Amino acid sequence: GNSVTQMEGPVTLSEEAFLTINCTYTATGYPSLFWYVQYPGEGLQLLLKATKADDKGSNKGFEATYRKETTSFHLEKGSVQVSDSAVYFCALGLAGNMLTFGGGTRLMVKP
Amino acid sequence: DVKVTQSSRYLVKRTGEKVFLECVQDMDHENMFWYRQDPGLGLRLIYFSYDVKMKEKGDIPEGYSVSREKKERFSLILESASTNQTSMYLCASSSRQAPISTDTQYFGPGTRLTVL
Numbered sequence: 001g002n003s004v005t006q007m008e009g010p011v012t013l014s015e016e017a018f019l020t021i022n023c024t025y026t027a028t029g030y031p032s033l034f035w036y037v038q039y040p041g042e043g044l045q046l047l048l049k050a051t052k053a054d055d056k057g058s059n060k061g062f063e064a065t066y067r068k069e070t071t072s073f074h075l076e077k078g079s080v081q082v083s084d085s086a087v088y089f090c091a092l093g094l095a096g097n098m099l100t101f102g103g104g105t106r107l108m109v110k111p
Numbered sequence: 112d113v114k115v116t117q118s119s120r121y122l123v124k125r126t127g128e129k130v131f132l133e134c135v136q137d138m139d140h141e142n143m144f145w146y147r148q149d150p151g152l153g154l155r156l157i158y159f160s161y162d163v164k165m166k167e168k169g170d171i172p173e174g175y176s177v178s179r180e181k182k183e184r185f186s187l188i189l190e191s192a193s194t195n196q197t198s199m200y201l202c203a204s205s206s207r208q209a210p211i212s213t214d215t216q217y218f219g220p221g222t223r224l225t226v227l
Contacts, residue, residue, distance in 0.1 A: 043115070043201055043218030089153060098169065099216065101153035
């Protein structure tokens with residue numbers, strides 16, 4: 001079946017540090033890949049997505065590259081801010097199926 | 112601006128009560144979803160609907176039912192609430208312009224349900 005594995009949190013960083021949140025997936029077929037973010041007290045928002053191998057999704061300084069050879073979609077940001085503190089979810093989607101989410105990674109950024 | 116609203120942010124119910132969670136979207140989306148969110152488990156799909164009066168079971172439908180009488184409204188029903196249904200419930204919607212699984216899903220703020 002389909003599954004998504006994310007690094008467990010919380011991840012605690014100082015402001016302006018480099019961020020990586022790992023995400024790997026297992027899928028039968030060629031999925032689209034997503035990162036969603038959930039700020040405190042809110043629902044999930046789409047952060048970025050990639051629909052095929054080698055695509056790079058980017059938004060708000062975050063980037064992730066669809067790596068078919070390593071079945072990964074790691075989230076990166078060069079310099080995090082306190083306002084980036086949130087829970088980040090990696091997800092995959094396949095035609096005819098719903099989105100499959102990872103367990104979420106909580107990021108805490110300290111000033 | 113897209114908007115998905117849920118009827119309550121916090122809800123406390125007793126075991127055995129019938130519970131209704133309401134979700135409304137104003138984007139004229141065909142697809143609507145109910146998830147529950149539990150620590151370490153991510154989001155798990157309970158039910159989804161791709162049209163009025165249509166529904167499909169997700170990964171964990173047991174103990175839940177849904178209703179979609181109007182396009183903009185999707186209700187989740189707990190027929191007899193139990194303590195293991197204490198969770199955060201998230202509603203989402205998406206357009207059917209592309210294959211269902213690749214559409215961006217828009218989420219509501221969630222309802223935190225506690226069953227005592």
